[in-house]
Structure formats: C-alpha cells, structure tokens
Amino acid sequence: MNNVMLDVREITTKYITRFKEDVYAVDHVSLKVEEGKSLGIAGESGCGKSTLALSLMGYYFAPLHYTSGEIIIDGRKITGMDPDDIRKSILGTEIAYIPQGAMNSLNPTQKVIHFVEDVFQAHDPYKTKKEIYEFAREAFETLGLPAEVLQKYPVELSGGMKQRTVIAVSVLLFPKVLIADEPSSALDVTSQKMVIKMLKNLMENGFIKSMIFITHELPLLFNVTDDIMVMYAGQIVEKANAKEAVFDPLHPYSKGLMGSIIVPESGLREVKLAAIPGVPPNLKNPPCGCRFAERCRYALPECPAIAPGIREIEGSRAYRCILSEKELREVYIKETLIREACQNAG
Amino acid sequence: MLDESNKCLSAVKLTKVFGMGRQKCVAVDHVDFDLCTSEVVSIVGESGSGKTTLAKMLLGLINPTEGEVYFQGKKRDIRTQRKKREYWKNIQAIFQDPYCSYNIFNKIDTVLLDCIYMRGGRTLPWAKKVELMAEACSFVNLKFEELTNKYPFELSGGQMQRLMIARIFLLKPKILLADEPTSMIDACSRATILDMLMRLRKETGMTIIFITHDIGLAYYVSDTVYIMERGKFVEYGCADDVILNPRHAYTRRLINDVPKIHEAWDLSTV
Numbered sequence: 219m220n221n222v223m224l225d226v227r228e229i230t231t232k233y234i235t236r237f238k239e240d241v242y243a244v245d246h247v248s249l250k251v252e253e254g255k256s257l258g259i260a261g262e263s264g265c266g267k268s269t270l271a272l273s274l275m276g277y278y279f280a281p282l283h284y285t286s287g288e289i290i291i292d293g294r295k296i297t298g299m300d301p302d303d304i305r306k307s308i309l310g311t312e313i314a315y316i317p318q319g320a321m322n323s324l325n326p327t328q329k330v331i332h333f334v335e336d337v338f339q340a341h342d343p344y345k346t347k348k349e350i351y352e353f354a355r356e357a358f359e360t361l362g363l364p365a366e367v368l369q370k371y372p373v374e375l376s377g378g379m380k381q382r383t384v385i386a387v388s389v390l391l392f393p394k395v396l397i398a399d400e401p402s403s404a405l406d407v408t409s410q411k412m413v414i415k416m417l418k419n420l421m422e423n424g425f426i427k428s429m430i431f432i433t434h435e436l437p438l439l440f441n442v443t444d445d446i447m448v449m450y451a452g453q454i455v456e457k458a459n460a461k462e463a464v465f466d467p468l469h470p471y472s473k474g475l476m477g478s479i480i481v482p483e484s485g486l487r488e489v490k491l492a493a494i495p496g497v498p499p500n501l502k503n504p505p506c507g508c509r510f511a512e513r514c515r516y517a518l519p520e521c522p523a524i525a526p527g528i529r530e531i532e533g534s535r536a537y538r539c540i541l542s543e544k545e546l547r548e549v550y551i552k553e554t555l556i557r558e559a560c561q562n563a564g
Numbered sequence: 565m566l567d568e569s570n571k572c573l574s575a576v577k578l579t580k581v582f583g584m585g586r587q588k589c590v591a592v593d594h595v596d597f598d599l600c601t602s603e604v605v606s607i608v609g610e611s612g613s614g615k616t617t618l619a620k621m622l623l624g625l626i627n628p629t630e631g632e633v634y635f636q637g638k639k640r641d642i643r644t645q646r647k648k649r650e651y652w653k654n655i656q657a658i659f660q661d662p663y664c665s666y667n668i669f670n671k672i673d674t675v676l677l678d679c680i681y682m683r684g685g686r687t688l689p690w691a692k693k694v695e696l697m698a699e700a701c702s703f704v705n706l707k708f709e710e711l712t713n714k715y716p717f718e719l720s721g722g723q724m725q726r727l728m729i730a731r732i733f734l735l736k737p738k739i740l741l742a743d744e745p746t747s748m749i750d751a752c753s754r755a756t757i758l759d760m761l762m763r764l765r766k767e768t769g770m771t772i773i774f775i776t777h778d779i780g781l782a783y784y785v786s787d788t789v790y791i792m793e794r795g796k797f798v799e800y801g802c803a804d805d806v807i808l809n810p811r812h813a814y815t816r817r818l819i820n821d822v823p824k825i826h827e828a829w830d831l832s833t834v
Contacts, residue, residue: 263721263750377611406611406777407821408834414823415831434750437823464825478755481824482780482807491784493755495705497720 220252221292223428224274224313224395229287229297231273234280241501243269245452246287251395254421256429258443258460260436260475264498266452267432268318271399274430275313277304292394311341314393314426318400321380324372331368334387341391354390360423361386361416378409382416389425396426400433414442437481440464448472451498451509454528457536468546469537470514508540516541516549571637572771573622573655573739574598578631580617591617593795594631599739602769606782606803608818609792615775618792619743622773623657624648636738653682656737660744662724666716672727673712676700679734700730704760722753729760736768743775758785779818783807791815 226249233241243266251257261267269282276296278284289297291312296304309315317323324333334354338345355365367375367383375383381401389396398417402410420426431443439446439460446463448456448471456469467473477492496513499505505512511521518540526540539546580592591614599605609615620626622633624642633640635654642648659665666675676697680686685693694708701708704726716724725745732740742761746754762785765772776782782789783803790800791814799812810816823829 262752407779407818408610411821411831411834415834418831434752435823436751437825440825441823441829475752478751479825480751480754480778480780480784481826482783482819482822483824483826484808486780486784487803491755491759493759494752 220254222250222290223253223292224249224251224430225288225290226250226274227288227290229273229289230285231269231278232283232285233269234283235502236281239502242285242504243452243501244273245504247449247452247454249447249454249457251428251430253427255445256421256431256443258439258446259430259432259449260434260439260446260463260472261449262434262475262498265449266501267434267449268399269452270449271315271397271430271432274395274397275304275309275315277301277309306341310337310388310393311391312393313395313397314388314391315397316385316388316399316401319404320384320388320401321372321377321404323384324380326372329369329371330383330387334368334390337387337390354387357390357425358386361419361425376409378405378412381405381409381413385413385416385420389420392425394427395430396420396428397430398432401431402438403433403435410438414438417442436464436475436479448475451504452501453509453538454536455510455538457534459533459535462533462535468535468543469510469539470516470546471510472537473550508538515553516546570600571634572599572601572603573636574634575622576632576634578618578621578633579629580614580621580626581629590795592621592628595795595797597790597797597800599771599773601738602765602771603788604765604772604774604786605788605790606774606776606786607790607792608776608779608782610777610818613792614795615777615792616743617795619657619741619773619775623655623741624651652737653735654737655739655741656732656735657741657743658725658728658732658745660747662721662728662748663717665728666724668715668717670716671712672714672716672719673697675716675727675731676734679731682735696734700733703733703764704730705756706730722749722756725749725753725757726760729757729764733764737770739771739773740764741773741775744777745774746781747776747778754781761785779807779822791818 226247228246228248229244230242230246231244233243235241247270259267272282274289276289288295296308331351335347335350338350354368358365358367363382363386372380402413421429433439443460446458446460447454450471456467456472463472464476467476474494494513499509505522507522507524508526511517524540526538528536528538530536531543575595575597578592578595582589582591595618607615621628642651680693680696698708701711706723706726746757761772774782774785786803789803789806790797793814799806799815806815810819820830820833
C-alpha cells in the first residue's frame with residue numbers, strides 16, 4: 219500500500235449565519251488520498267463541495283467553523299493546531315488550494331513576479347529576489363509556461379494563461395496535496411485542456427504528490443482522476459474508482475448525475491437526458507432520514523425516516539443507501555426492462 | 565426544402581469591424597446563412613471567434629458595418645425605437661449570465677407581467693393575467709405563489725435561467741437566441757433547461773439559435789451546426805455529419821478538446 223498523503227476522518231464543519239443558525243455544510247466526511255493518486259469530488263451546486271475544500275485546509279475563518287473530526291497530512295495532524303502556525307507552516311507548503319475563479323486573485327497593479335516573491339518571502343524571508351526569479355523561471359518552463367509571463371501584468375494575459383499562472387505559483391513550494399476547486403469552469407474547451415494537461419504534468423514532475431479535483435463536469439473528472447466521490451447535501455453518497463462511478467453507479471443520486479452527461483459521441487442524440495427533479499434540501503434543517511429520499515425515484519416508504527449509514531462493499535467502494543447492492547441492481551435492471559418495453563410498445 | 569416561404573431569418577454578408585486603422589479587428593467577416601422555421605441551429609466556436617457579436621447583430625443591439633439581415637424574406641427595418649420593439653416581439657434572447665439579465669428593482673411578477681403587456685394583454689382581467697403567469701411558471705417547474713413578491717437575486721442561477729424560459733413561454737417569439745444559456749450552471753440543471761427548451765420548441769414551433777462553445781451540447785440539441793473561427797463559418801451542415809465526420813481541422817480540434825467517456829482523451833495535442 220502506498221503512503222497516505224491526506225487522511226480525513228469524520229470531518230464536520232458548519233457555517234454560522236448572521237441569524238445564529240447552524241448550517242452543517244460538511245457532515246462527517248472521511249476520505250483518503252494516497253501518494254500519486256487524485257480524487258475527484260462531484261455533485262450539484264450547493265452540495266458542499268467547495269466547503270469541503272475549504273475545510274480540508276485546516277484554516278477556518280468566519281462564517282465557517284470547525285466542529286469535529288481529524289485531518290492528517292502525511293502523518294501530521296493539523297486539526298487543533300494554532301491558526302497562525304497553520305498559515306505559516308501548512309498552507310502552501312503542505313496543502314495548496316486553488317479557489318474557484320483563481321485567475322481573479324492576481325493583483326492587477328503588480329507584475330506576476332511580485333506575486334511569486336510574496337509567496338516565497340512569506341515562508342523564507344532570506345531568499346533573494348534573484349534566486350526566486352531563477353527558481354520561478356525554471357519551474358514555469360518545466361510546466362510549459364513561457365518565462366516572460368513573470369514580467370507581465372495580469373491584464374496582458376488571457377484567461378487560460380492567468381489560470382495556469384496561478385496554478386504554477388500555487389505549487390512552487392511543492393505542496394503534498396493540491397486542492398483544485400473548479401479550475402477550468404470559466405474557460406473554453408481548448409484552455410480547459412491546457413489547464414488539465416498542466417495539472418497532470420504537476421503530478422508527473424513531482425511538484426505535488428496528490429490532488430483533489432472538484433467539478434460538476436463528470437466527463438472531465440472521469441478523464442482526470444483515479445477515484446470519484448459523489449457528494450450530496452454535505453454527505454458522501456458514493457465512493458468508487460472513476461470507471462465504476464461513471465459506468466456502474468450504485469447510489470440513485472450518482473445514477474441521476476451520470477444521466478446528465480453530454481459528450482460529442484455517436485449515440486448521444488438517442489439518449490434521453492434524465493435530470494433529477496427538485497433541488498437539494500436546505501441544510502439549515504436537513505431531513506432527518508435519507509437526505510436524497512424526496513428526490514429519489516426508487517424511494518421506499520421508510521426512506522424519509524431512516525438515515526442510512528455508509529456501506530462498504532468490495533473493491534474499496536462505498537455508498538449510502540438502505541438497499542443492499544443486490545437490491546439496488548435488481549431495481550435498476552427492472553427499470554431498464556420497463557423502459558425498453560415502453561419503447562417497443564410506443 | 566429551403567424555399568422563400570420557409571426562410572425565417574437570413575443574413576447576407578454580415579460584417580462587423582471594431583476599431584480602425586492599426587487596431588482594426590474584424591469580429592464577424594462576411595457571414596451568410598439561412599434559417600428555416602422551427603429549426604434548431606448551433607453556432608459553435610472558441611471564445612473570441614465572434615459568436616456573441618453575431619448574436620448581437622441578429623438581435624439588433626449593435627449595427628452591422630456591412631451586410632443585411634432578412635427577417636421572413638423581408639429586409640429588417642429597425643431604424644426607430646418603435647420598429648425595434650416590433651422586431652423584438654419576434655426575436656428574443658437568453659443570455660449567458662442570468663444574474664445580469666434582470667432589472668434588479670423589479671419583482672418577479674413584474675417581469676412576467678411585462679411579457680403579457682408586450683403581447684398586448686394589458687386589458688385582460690387580473691385573474692386571467694395570474695392564470696397566464698402561473699401557467700408559464702408551471703411550465704418551467706417553478707411555483708408562482710412562491711415567486712410573487714420576490715426579487716430576482718433571491719433565486720438561484722438555475723431558477724433564474726428557468727424564469728427566463730418562462731418569459732419566453734409567455735412572449736412566444738418566432739426566434740429564440742440562446743447565448744451560452746447553460747455555461748454558468750451545473751451539469752444537472754443543464755439537462756433540465758435543455759429539456760425545457762426542447763419542449764418549448766415542440767409546443768410553439770419556434771426557431772432556436774444556440775450559441776455555445778460546448779460542442780457536445782450543440783450536437784445534442786441541434787439539427788444544423790455552424791462552426792465559427794475568427795468571424796467566419798469554416799464548416800456547417802447536419803449535426804451528425806459535422807460532429808461525427810468533421811472535415812475542417814478546426815472542427816476536429818474542437819471535438820478533440822472536449823473530454824469524452826467512451827473514447828480516449830488525447831492530452832498531447834495542445
């Protein structure tokens with residue numbers, strides 16, 4: 219077994235709104251990322267994906283608050299540490315985070331090199347500017363970015379270039395875990411591909427040791443990550459490797475998500491897109507039973523009352539449903555048969 | 565099949581040039597096309613290929629530098645504000661960013677009432693107006709009772725985009741121009757919105773022009789696909805032909821750049 223880079227045990231975090239209500243946006247989430255592996259997190263908007271990313275850094279600021287659970291990065295427990303220590307010795311060097319719309323975080327009045335100098339000097343005040351420049355230039359070239367970028371202002375760069383610059387800067391201190399939150403959602407397909415290629419490069423060139431990738435685009439996750447975790451209403455509903463998660467999903471929610479995939483391949487036009495009706499529940503007062511019950515097509519009468527635990531099955535898969543794997547598969551097969559019969563009849 | 569009576573919208577040598585002299589930028593370069601009634605067309609291209617400029621010209625929001633737009637066989641005349649309003653009864657749009665598409669001072673029932681007024685329903689009794697609004701909301705799976713007295717910013721992005729479709733449902737234009745309608749919302753709501761647009765087309769027989777950079781989406785919804793590169797159409801034709809047997813190198817590149825699930829995604833080509 220490989221080295222576990224990031225080990226998260228039952229982490230729970232909450233938002234406290236200005237009306238003093240608790241919103242548990244991440245609820246008992248456990249995950250493990252091994253060295254050299256990448257984990258994808260999928261789910262609708264408002265399912266807690268981005269909050270999970272924020273929670274994993276161990277550095278909390280209002281309105282996000284830590285409640286319980288442990289985060290262990292490469293054998294070092296970071297929950298319970300002093301926030302100042304975390305900022306100095308964890309962020310950037312152990313764990314790096316690329317937020318949504320990262321390209322807007324470049325300061326428009328400064329050249330990119332100033333941003334790089336800031337990053338280095340926060341961690342090592344004795345490094346000279348020349349050393350930093352040489353180091354950054356080399357790193358940029360390894361990652362396929364022209365070194366001139368360093369001497370430019372952000373307005374001179376295109377959207378895709380800005381995004382790649384931010385990613386490159388965020389890994390200059392060789393973090394062990396990189397969390398990328400929708401790094402390509404604002405870009406067009408060609409820039410997106412360049413960003414993805416760069417993220418893959420990072421892993422191969424040893425800039426990072428493991429990656430967590432968050433997006434709602436399933437075809438992208440399938441191509442980028444080794445494992446996929448599906449989140450719904452702050453909880454994990456399914457964990458599987460990428461292939462199984464896309465082609466053989468077990469949880470009804472994952473099944474619904476896979477029904478909304480659009481790719482330019484032959485046969486797409488015959489497929490009817492199946493959207494999941496309704497919206498995710500309000501987490502201020504989450505349903506007491508299964509959180510997906512009211513939108514689930516296969517819900518049983520007892521579903522809204524019983525909160526199912528996570529079931530581990532063979533092949534390191536896991537899902538959260540009261541039905542067993544065999545029962546779920548039977549339900550799906552029955553549904554396919556009925557649909558085919560309808561098609562033949564009508 | 566393309567006879568004069570079936571033609572809904574056509575463009576002849578449509579051109580838009582921004583700037584002049586050394587900074588001249590030809591955004592749309594002598595574009596010709598014809599749309600049939602109740603056809604679904606996609607215009608696909610990268611960012612910066614001139615898709616949105618073309619859309620704005622078709623809508624009459626900016627004036628073309630050269631060329632003409634013909635609406636139902638006649639030359640489009642939008643020289644006065646009154647004529648523009650008359651034209652907009654026939655062509656409506658859904659824009660990329662739902663958050664910027666509404667007047668923030670108007671409540672949602674005002675938004676919908678304006679649509680009824682535009683269709684000449686100002687003199688209808690109140691009960692009839694409510695009935696129309698409720699019908700439009702139920703078409704897009706929204707509850708009208710919950711929406712009255714709310715402002716647009718209280719809705720989520722997906723709900724706003726659905727409300728936009730409810731507007732279109734009330735207005736019943738002949739042409740709908742959808743400029744990246746699903747690029748800001750997640751994959752699951754995207755399926756819902758596409759489904760609604762397709763239902764709308766089936767019920768009212770309107771012509772839909774999709775503008776998108778997602779070639780998969782274009783393939784899924786449209787009959788005809790136009791591929792646009794630097795202001796010119798480089799390839800067009802029936803969706804199956806263009807997507808499954810692309811001839812132009814640019815089309816091939818666009819298709820290659822989209823992640824797929826049944827075929828390998830080649831990362832080495834960028």
